[in-house]
Amino acid sequence: MEALVSFFSNYMLYILMGVTILTAVGVVYSKNAVHSVVALLLTMILVAGIYLMLDAEFIAAVQLLVYAGGIIVLFVFMLLLVALHKDEALRLFNTYTLISLGLVAFLVIMLAVVFFGTPFGPAPATVTNIVKGGSTEAVAGTLYSAYILPFEIASILLLVAMVGAIVLTKERGKS
Amino acid sequence: MNVTVNMTALMPLIILFAGISLTALMGTMKDSVKRLAGLVASISVVFAFWWVMERILPAIGTAAMESQSGMLTYSYYSVFLSGIVLITAVAAFALSEHYLLEEDFSHPEFYAILLASITGMMVMLNTSNFVNIFIGLELLSIPLYASVAYLRYKPESVEGGLKYFILGAIASGFLAYGIAMIYGASGSLDFITIVKTVKTDSLFRLGLLFILMGLAFKAAAVPFHMWAPDAYEGAATPVTAFMSIAPKAVAIGVLIRILYSVFPQMVDYWREAVLVLSILTVIVGNFAAIVQQSVKRMLAYSSISHAGYLLMGIVAYSVEGVSGILFYLAGYMLINTGAFGVLSLLKIGDDDFVSYDDIRGIGYRYPLLGIFMSVFMFSLAGIPATVGFMGKFYVFKALIHANYMSLALVGIGGSLVSVYYYLRVVVHMYMKENPEERKFNLNFLSMTVLAICSVLVIAAGLFPAKIADIANVAARFMN
């Protein structure tokens, strides 16, 4: 038991990452649309877990709230509205997919080679710039001082996204 | 922590945001107010332009422009490009007045989202921080996706917008990935700090690669160009006009800034990459345009090929090259506004008559339109006495001075091929008979815009010195 626990605690990050990849693949290769959405949900949750492992609690919380909470709900709504679950599954293994798979695999391997070859130095046991209040305070401190402008721009972006969505619902003629 | 808020520097963004809010609000009011939306949007753009030129331009380099710890930095270079973006915006607004009325689908929110796109462009141009680059790119793109899909009752419009969106999201993802890698490799997101730490090891190279890909997508460089023909063809023509100039200018401008100022040590790598991209772009853009049946789609491919010429200018890696690119962009703005502007007038109700067959005989039925279109086509082809020729001349000159003779030859060869499909338009306009007699409403505002553009095209083609000098100054002071 002890061995198992220690194994997990040392390699939790990598296990999470591995399972995330599996669920992500599952999003793409599920035959059923609902299965895809569920796989996506799981991926989001697992990514939140990865963030936790990297001592970024704030981002993990936001990930869960926004993605797992908001976006997946949106996806489910879409499924219902478009009755996607009633569609037949598409052929998933044609020439495109196989070639793409091969190319992506190649890309991943190349990336791996690059990353492993980069002299990063030893990984710190803990992230050194943690402020007393945890990553949330660190993020807040930076976000609302140095990065206030992008923050505001992002809010404009949100506003505009809404306006854009509204535009796409307009009727012809006198509105 | 203290934050320095520099109102002068922020004003253009604030003005544009005010415009967005106003026009969005106008969507809730009565019709007579709604009709003014284009005017309000244009006023806010003009006001922002005035502010940039009058308040910001003289103060560049002084302490008065220190802002947001490097988030917002103006230089002659970024002001030049901002000017191009803002002027294109006004022209696009002017053209869309008539177009949308003819479509009977004119909503103030249309102007709001275009204004938002412009704001994103301003952010992306006038910054020295990768976060702003990314955010600016998003603010630029997302409203643009919506404007492409604006005519939502037309399947090609929605299709174009959706394809643009999906592929754009992928590209944005790659851009973010690249920025993250650069951050991981250098420890900062600020240009000035990154430059000091850049080495040519693989993490930097990868990061730069992905950033390059993200920006090349926006500029519609091959092989990241596939979205462009569908998006350009499906969108409302004034939106296409805007889309073919402003985002491209921004993408190329920011790309130059990043490559020259942040990664000069990696020149050997990115130079080769840009060279390959430019050759592919010029070849694909030009040859694909030959076989098109629709003038609008042909112009989309032509835009792709012009991005290729601009990328060639980047390979030159000299002030001369950048100056040439900036001049080219200024001229390109005039020409494309004009060409798409003419197409935007060929409209009756819902239908756009923009195929080669449809424009037969236009030269005689609407002589002014024929003359304008001929001027723009000649300029696109790079015929002397037009600004298009001068732009290409400057870019190729820079290339030759940088000893890239064969690249210049490829560019010139591409130009040669392009003469065919541009002059095909002129041939169809003047030398073919059209059995259908269509009556187009030649809106006064649009015609004025076209007239101004064509006069400037020829004037700048014959006397390029003024604009060339400005471009030169802008090129020398990139930071």
Next chain:
Amino acid sequence: MTNYVWLIPVLPLAGFLVNGLFGSRMSRKVVSWIANLTIFASFVFALVLYIHMLGTPALSEEGIHNILFPWLNVGAFHINFAFLFDRISGTMTLMVAGVGFLIHVYSVGYMAEEDGYFRYFAYLNLFMFAMLTLVLADNLLLMFVGWEGVGLCSYLLIGFYYTTKVASDAGKKAFLVNRIGDFGFLLGMFLLFYLFGTLQFPQMKEIILSHHILPELTTGLITIATLLMFVGAVGKSAQLPLYVWLPDAMAGPTPVSALIHAATMVTSGVYMIVRLNFLFQLAPNTLLIVAWVGGITALFAATIGTVQNDIKKVLAYSTVSQLGYMFLGLGVGAFVAGFFHIITHAFFKALLFLGSGSVIHAMHHAYHHAGIHDKDPQDIRNMGGLRKYMPVTYWTFLVATLAISGFPVFSGFFSKDEILWKAFASGHKTLWAIGAFAALLTSFYMFRLIYVAFLGNFRGGEKEEEGLHESPRSMTVPLTILGILAAVGGFIGFPRIFHLPNILEEVLEPMIPAVNPVHYLHNVSTEWTMMGISVAIAILGWLIARTFYAGESAKLVEGLSNTFSYIHKLLLNKYYVDEIYFALVVHPVKRIGEFLWYYIDVILIDGTVNLAGMLATCCGRVITLFQNGSVKMYAFSMLTGILILFWIFVG
């Protein structure tokens, strides 16, 4: 004032522009006033400048140099747009503008009933502009501009009645043959630039005088250069073998023939050589060729002129012959004599042409009056006894005939005699003989004209005779003025042996440096003897003509022409030169052109272009195959892009 030399050519240019652009809307009176006024103003101004120049010691040496603006600046090649009004060009300008003005006035009357009135005067002014540019240019390139310009105007004016095939063909022929000469001029110009590094006359003179010509640039190259320039002169001044355009050019209006093909344009070749005298003096071989070409042409053309029946054709061949005289003079080193003959020839030949125009005008009227349409008003066999009806025309024509034949006191005597004397005195005795024989023929055919056309009885019908009358004052006044000039014009160049001042020689001598002086015989008694022989020849020619043509000697002429029918036919058909040219040159060139057109243009070049187009379209189709609308395909291509970049960055 000296900065306004450019006004002299530009005033007629302004006249051309106004008449050309607005002439169709203006009345004939206004058009003619504008045209005439500009030339008159040019003439007056030139006169004022001339007097001023000669009076100012500083200017009289080098002339008035009026640099307008730098024209071409390419590497080491600098050409200015500049005019040089010196003794040579000034004298020529006076002649060109003066005679030109008289002809303009004459044209008012002559063209009064023709269509295209304003077009005529516009072209005439344009011609004056080109000619004056040619004369006043300070460098060879600008002179060439004028050279080409007069060729163009010649084409335009010869082909003035362009609706008739004869006229338009003649214009084409003139232009094409001129072009051959121009080719020589151009090549000569290139070679001269290579040798001297400049094309400006003052600079070239300076280089030659200061012996700065490097020894490597042997006289061989200079001979070639001058020969090439002479080829240009041969074309422009209608010498053998490029004279064939001049007789055909008679298809144009008669005042045009007077101005262009008698007084001004055809003399530009001679003028050019006089201008470049310092250069030609360096190439004695070229000068020899010039003299012989001139001499042979003089004789050759004179022989043809003896049997022609068209009054203008006689005068045309006479012009070719007289031009030959001028070249003869230049060739033996007598530049002043050649120039002298230009001036006197301008007087009497212009007068002869204008007189013939007056005659033709009257014959036209006569035929119109009688309702006859098939008779040629220019055929002297239809004329006769015109003295009675056109006294002014007759008397001035007579004066001109006396001048051209070389009767003493009249202008032609002095200039022709000087040329023949200089030819003899420099040792070219054969050339002198040729020239003398040609003079005999000249006297003969000119008096033939007088007897056949003006004396005796009219050979037409009574109705026609009623229509004959003297020409209006606008035509007779210039005739009179020219008559006076033809009579006394020679007084500017008295031979030394008369012990009277030779004004022309004094004026021009400083401009002709003794680079390579010719040794002339200085025997006074020989000179008087030769002069006597010249007079005798002139009188002999008259007597022969009188024998044949005065009174009722028609049978004698017919008999002679029957006996010598073969020779007569040969001369009448101008030695069949045109036919020979067609067979040797024109026809083969046309065939070659057709061959090249079909095989090379249609098959080779068009084929290649079409092939290129097909290839491009194919490439385009292949590329658009990938644009199939599928987003997956698009994303796939992006992936490919990433991999390419990867390969470049990391691989």
